[in-house]
Amino acid sequence: MNKALMDRLCDQVSVTEMMRHLEVFARRMKYSGTPEELESFLYLQEEMRRYGYRTTLLSHDAYISLPGDAHVEVQGQNLACITHSFSRSSPPNGLRGKLVHVGKGRVEDFAGLDVAGKIVLAEGLATPAVSMLASRAGALGQLHASPDEHLHEMIVSPVWGSPTHETVANLPDTVVCTISGADGARLRDRLAAGETIEANLSAKVDTGWRKTPLLVAELPGSGASEDDDEQPFVLLSGHHDTWHYGLMDNGAANATMLEVARICARERKLWAHGLRVAFWSGHSHGRYSGSSWYADAYWDDLNRRCLAHVNVDSTGGVGNTDLTHAMTSSELIGVARLAIREQGGGELQGRRLGRGGDQSFFGIGIPAMYGGVGEQPPGTPMHGKFPHPLGWWWHTPGDTLDKIDPEILVRDTRIYVHTIWQLLSVAVPPLDFAENARRLVAELETLSGALAERFDLSGLLRRTRDLHSNAETLRRRLADPLSSAAVEEARGALLAVSRALVPIEYSRGDRFEQDPALMQPAFPPLQPLRELCKLQAEEDAAKFLSVSAMRACNRIGLALDTANSALEKCLSRLDAEPSLAAE
Template sequence: MADPAPSALCAAVSATVMQGHLREFARWVKLSGTPEELQSLRTVQARLDEYGYRTQMLMHDAYISLPGRASVVADGAPLTAITHSHSRSSPQGGLSGRLVYVGDGRAADFAGKDVRGAIVLAEGIANPQVARLASLAGAAGQLHISPHHHLHEMCVSPVWGSPTPQTLAQMPATVVCTVSNADGSALRDQLEQGKQPQVVLHAAVDTGWRKTPILVGDIDGPEPDGPFVLFSGHHDTWYYGVMDNGSANATMLEVARLAATRRAEWQRGLRVCFWSGHSHGRYSGSAWYVDEHWEELERRCVAHVNVDSTGGIGATELSDAAAVSELIPLAGEAIREQTGHQHRGKRKARSSDDSFPGIGIPSMFGALSEQPPGPVKLRNALGWWWHTPEDLIDKVDPDFLVRDTKVFMHVVWRLLADRVLPLDYAAHARALGEELAAIGATLAGRFPMAPLTEAAEALRANAEALAGRAATADAARVNAALMRASRALVPIDYSHGDRFTHDPALPNPAWPTLQPLRDLAATAPGSDAEKFATVAAMRARNRVLHALREANAALAGA
């Protein structure tokens, strides 16, 4: 193993340099596809050019939705409100309808309620799950009750990236607005008292195809067409977005600057990507990049490190930073050595421009440091100012920004400079084994689990054996085997198994490919439903067994 993170590099992380970047980012409101976003991104390109990167500004078509003016009128009184990216615009004169309370907006909250043509009143920050359920149930509008007086901008599309003819029908069919907790709670109270307030939603949303930029910076490794590490974050913002995602962009530039000073020690190249379309196109930039560069990414990309919202004031929690199983040991090492925090290890949610699991690219992070638990239920723990006009330069703590950037410096350096890639597929196998054991317990002998558990155990043994001989084995051969294993295993771990499409931007269970086995466990023994579910479970088993066979062959043959 290379020096895990050269002390000179981590010590050189500069608050002064990064504050300079933040002051520049704080000048621009960077809505996707706007001239201001592109102008700001040009300043980033100039820095990468200065650091020795080969840069290009890619322009591509993306389906972007920019919220405009919004208001809500309740019983004739205007309420302060916002609308959301990929909401429908309201008709002339606004959208009116009966108000139906749906609690947190889960499937169980919609069950048994007739919301056709109605406006659903839902607790919490707007999100694609509620938008999808409301649209399927025939609602005409959604009114969200913010958890406090701040109103958080959101994208409510459940479609990952720009829609296709096949996914266009899944886009929201509702007018979506958010009001403050006080205003929304007053409406909920009226409903609980048996009253029916007269509510009208007004929303203007500019949705359509726009040219959006992606900035790509490259420094090759020893081989010009050889493997590379992908290091990425979005550049587009809500409002000025100095923390989200200006601080992350400052982290990216600082890691890129410092890593380039020791490029002679790299074992593989570094590609730095700044996305547009994260906030207003549901990850349209990174999704397009995958679609356009699938073959190259599949052949060359060893891992993806994503950066989001580093260094927030009060962000003292680093224990739950997320990574795929095979990168959790590296995440824990970096957090422990650079911050003194202990990393519990958390399964990576599918967010933060992680458009790459279908290809089979292991990924880590996104958000790294978070706020401690508080009384207000937010969508994440990035601070009350997240996605509001208050996300300004005063929301970034310079010391915390240095702390977080050192963690990213550590992991990027190891991925660049380690002789053998730090991908722990024994950890992956153990996590899969635990999942299979849990599913097997619920099935209680109704489905043959032994082939799966035996293949997972073989994966653990093969991964441990390869790790044991990696120090003396041919590094290129070992790394090729690890990449081949990742191409087999990551898609079954983080997608439904189609390597060439993007799953919806909705919560996925662990190992989505195993969901048919969980569905089988939920059926009544001896029922027709059990027999139908068994057909799906067998096909899912075969998909997972094939992936495990490919991974085992790769690791055993290295």
């Protein structure tokens, strides 16, 4: 990588240019599928066109839920509140029920409680996990006590993207409202003292199919024509819909995307691949309906050509100085570490990508990185209370222009320029699958130890160790100069390895479905084996789990074999062509 060129590119990040975009974004609230949002998309399209990109403004059906008015009344007293995207609407006079405190609303908190026909009082953000448990337990409503004094907008659907005929039944059945942390604590204390409390929840939520926009802007890499539909590309994406004015989330991120696109386009002659920039709707009010639809509608194109997905969210927030926890998949951690070290001056510890943030492409098998990059450092009020501490204004009307720190916006954008340039300018994408193999070996060793004689994982372990060795060998070979044929070979192999391994590390392994928007451990297909460790072999439940566990092993085994054979074929071709090294 050419360090002088990289510095020159990063130095071009212009705060003036980004603040100009932010002033436009500050004019409109961008709720999914509304005319104001569409107007704002037209601005993005015009800017991307000015930077030389070919743009397509798509429109598609999406199942969108926009929260309206809400009232919470407890024994004659009205509490400040909001309702949430995908809450049920209440009957016109509200929904009355007895309150039952369910702590943080985890599985163990619901255990042993009868909440049927009642309203649960849960501490913390209104998440899909709590909605699912409350709905299944037959609760009528959910009252959430905010982790702080602010009312944070949330989406409570566990269904990823627009529901299918099969998943529509998983939408929440409850009316969901949030009150302040202090109001929630008072109710909790009264319940703990043995008082019976009735609450009345009233909520209007506009849920239904709407047309939503989706902007795709692209430029082919050097040597490819405008209509080349074979050349691989890097996907840079972020949502454009917002809660309220959403200047950090996601106005600043959209300004970052425009700026990265502008700067990179100037050196297009050096691109080894194309760049595709996508702005989604339906992130906040459709549970990633835009990116999820795009994954379905362009499945074949993405499967054949997309090398990596870089997501941009909530850049530039005041006080978001901590860069140690940026999220990335393991094969891209080296790219993230270098960008953050050189442009942010921080040392990345890394964090596994969660089930959020328009990461709709794990099933296809596209390596992914980032949501945002910076967050509030330890010791600040949000730390420990929010999954991503991004400042108190996150998902509130307070997310306005004054929450953007121009210096942090420039720092974050430099990190994104550095990241995209690492991916765009190198012919063989820097995907290091040795790290995935290391993680899978560690998982399998733990399970193998715990299941001992009951379940033989030695075959999977051997194939995973082979994967590690193959990936390491390829990495060493790629340090040598390569002919264009060898480059093609290596790039194709890494694409095949991605398609095999990303789905088993980040999804249950179905390449066409979306897993629910609920927390998932690494290598989700291994879950039956993890559950099996907790049971005695003779129990019926253990035998049921063993059926799933065998299937899980087959799924993982096939993925490992596919990855290993792609790598071995590539290595033997490289070995068979010694002239390549000299060309």
